[in-house]
């Protein structure tokens with residue numbers, strides 16, 4: 239079962255591919271798994287649920303000085319990306335197969351990512367399946383835990399109710415500055431799902447959330463299940479900026495206010 243047995247693959251400039259099961263327990267040493275050709279000071283970008291890997295590959299090729307990490311739970315997609323390593327010098331891309339929340343909680347280090355990408359995560363629309371979502375108040379601390387101070391999270395979904403919940407959740411974090419995009423990313427459609435939905439004319443929620451440079455390491459989300467008490471104190475210390483919102487994307491109705499009150503009022 240790939241969910242239970244994570245594996246990773248890396249390539250090099252000569253087109254060789256190397257694959258290892260994750261042996262665990264303990265954190266994967268990211269500095270050691272990429273070939274020495276990768277820039278050891280290169281910024282880390284990570285994409286969770288990369289699907290066919292279009293964005294990850296394009297970015298890794300375009301920015302050889304950066305380091306990329308892709309997480310995907312479906313073996314077929316993981317192998318598809320691994321096959322592509324052979325056709326180019328994939329010295330800066332770590333392809334990691336496994337269940338994202340498990341990898342975030344047990345395999346990856348904290349606070350190493352400069353830019354995190356989450357595009358069109360499965361929305362699990364039925365209420366009984368909401369607990370499988372990547373972002374909610376139970377998992378938010380795991381997802382945000384990989385971010386460095388000053389880093390950025392890019393998120394998009396066509397499932398508007400879910401998008402609004404994610405916006406509220408991100409905006410309620412005292413150290414995140416959330417910017418909702420008016421229309422497409424400056425570089426156009428990033429992933430296959432996005433290209434398809436743009437063609438179909440579906441409204442899409444896209445946002446960037448920047449973590450403050452002086453964000454406290456380990457500060458938990460005030461609405462996170464495990465962090466209600468400890469992070470509430472942090473929230474009190476810093477006056478926060480309201481999210482910047484623009485509303486001109488046709489068909490995209492955003493909630494009136496992203497800012498929410500106490501965890502009990504809004505999230506429970």
Ligand SMILES: C[S@@+](CC[C@H](N)C(=O)[O-])C[C@H]1O[C@@H](n2cnc3c(N)ncnc32)[C@H](O)[C@@H]1O
Nearest residue numbers: 287288289310311312337338357358429430431
């Ligand atoms: C709807 S697709 C979007 C794919 C791609 N991001 C895009 O926009 O074209 C969601 C992707 O997330 C992956 N995924 C879903 N849940 C996951 C999890 N818990 N851990 C890792 N990957 C996951 C799925 O296998 C799938 O490839």
